[in-house]
Amino acid sequence: MQIIISGGGIGGLTAALMLQARGHDVTVLEAVREPKPLGVGINLLPHAVGVLSSLGLLPALREMAVETTALVFANRHGQAIYRDPRGLGGGYEHPQFSIHRGQLQMRLWAEAAAKLTVISGQRVVNVRDEGRRAVAEIETADGPREMTADLVIGADGIHSALRRRLAPNEGPPCWRGVMMWRGTTWAPPFLDGRTMVQAGYSQAKFVVYPIGAPRADGLQLINWIADRRVCEPVPGLTAPDRADWSRAGRLEDLMPTFGRWRFDWLDVPGLITRADQMLEWPMVDRDPLPRWQLGRSTLLGDAAHPMVPIGSNGATQAIMDAQALADALAGSADLDTALAAYENERRPQCARIVAMNRREGLDAILDRVEALAPEGFTRLEDVIDPAEVAREINSYKAAAGHRVQGA
Numbered sequence: 001m002q003i004i005i006s007g008g009g010i011g012g013l014t015a016a017l018m019l020q021a022r023g024h025d026v027t028v029l030e031a032v033r034e035p036k037p038l039g040v041g042i043n044l045l046p047h048a049v050g051v052l053s054s055l056g057l058l059p060a061l062r063e064m065a066v067e068t069t070a071l072v073f074a075n076r077h078g079q080a081i082y083r084d085p086r087g088l089g090g091g092y093e094h095p096q097f098s099i100h101r102g103q104l105q106m107r108l109w110a111e112a113a114a115k116l117t118v119i120s121g122q123r124v125v126n127v128r129d130e131g132r133r134a135v136a137e138i139e140t141a142d143g144p145r146e147m148t149a150d151l152v153i154g155a156d157g158i159h160s161a162l163r164r165r166l167a168p169n170e171g172p173p174c175w176r177g178v179m180m181w182r183g184t185t186w187a188p189p190f191l192d193g194r195t196m197v198q199a200g201y202s203q204a205k206f207v208v209y210p211i212g213a214p215r216a217d218g219l220q221l222i223n224w225i226a227d228r229r230v231c232e233p234v235p236g237l238t239a240p241d242r243a244d245w246s247r248a249g250r251l252e253d254l255m256p257t258f259g260r261w262r263f264d265w266l267d268v269p270g271l272i273t274r275a276d277q278m279l280e281w282p283m284v285d286r287d288p289l290p291r292w293q294l295g296r297s298t299l300l301g302d303a304a305h306p307m308v309p310i311g312s313n314g315a316t317q318a319i320m321d322a323q324a325l326a327d328a329l330a331g332s333a334d335l336d337t338a339l340a341a342y343e344n345e346r347r348p349q350c351a352r353i354v355a356m357n358r359r360e361g362l363d364a365i366l367d368r369v370e371a372l373a374p375e376g377f378t379r380l381e382d383v384i385d386p387a388e389v390a391r392e393i394n395s396y397k398a399a400a401g402h403r404v405q406g407a
Helices: 010-021 046-054 058-064 101-115 161-166 251-258 268-273 314-331 335-358 361-372 386-399
Strands: 002-006 025-030 041-044 070-074 080-085 097-100 117-120 123-130 133-140 143-149 151-154 174-187 195-201 204-210 220-229 277-285 297-299
Touching: 002 010, 002 133, 002 143, 010 025, 010 046, 010 101, 010 314, 025 143, 041 046, 041 101, 041 314, 046 058, 046 314, 058 097, 058 101, 070 361, 080 361, 080 386, 097 101, 097 220, 101 117, 123 151, 123 161, 133 151, 151 161, 161 297, 174 251, 174 268, 195 361, 204 251, 204 268, 220 251, 220 268, 251 268, 277 335, 297 335, 314 335, 335 361, 335 386, 361 386
Parallel strands: 002 025, 002 151, 025 117, 070 195, 151 297
Antiparallel strands: 041 097, 070 080, 123 133, 133 143, 174 220, 174 277, 195 204, 204 220
């Protein structure tokens, strides 16, 4: 088939490569005129790494990223609550990687550009159906244009134009009063230099992990995310204006909360104050849609199921969408049947993840420990049954698609 993908992010580019490998004629249209390696760190869960590995990208990932050994949950005093082995050491078939989002996108962009058509400066603003073909209406610097295809895939993010066709009155994203500050800092490695940590609780949380190997001076690029509730969720609460998203963060917004978070294994305020970049975002999502298909188009990634960043699910679920869509199109010659199969596989699971993350997802256990032992603990088992912690974490992981070998 002839397929147009609106959006050259991680999900759209992965879908393009998966579909091209299945013999489809794919064109990626990206709104940005000059894509650059922007952003900070993300985590790729083992099931997503398996998809990228099938495209021959595992050697590149090993070179670019840090192979994550574990996710550690800790309280705001830096005391470990639970250590969850990840990747090969956790019994998975594939590694888990911590990686710079922009570098991964640029690698996918290069792979796609070498194998199919990728055009920047092309914003898809609408799609209309003409018989059994889709017509993409496109804005460019030289004026409007149109392209036709058998299928148009909306991988154009949380502000997706294609999503608006399905939910024209949806309005702005949902916000529950939490802001995120994301940054990177060159600093000495912490723990084993390959561990991801979530410390704190829902009112104030610090997530930290390395995204590159140590350089010659021994310093390692550390990615960190500071979450802080700035107002309580109430009906009608709206996030800061979109124009203010990804603006430069300010130390005075973080230090009153995180300024004393000095652990024996990490100096949190030192990491924040030495950051080479720090950006601010509202933590937002959208309500699940009742359907993703409309005529000869469907959605993928954040356009389909934007979710708050808990459990490293954003990029991972977009990559899983890409595989599921490619498999569904290979499994049926009828496009409507294939798109229904894709939705039936992916939409319910992603809706569950959105709902779990709204209930704090994996972070719910942090709230429980904070409530039971706000000043810390000597022995975790005096505060909470470690087996209960393990059950909650493993339950979330199963619902989010984690699968260890032999399970």
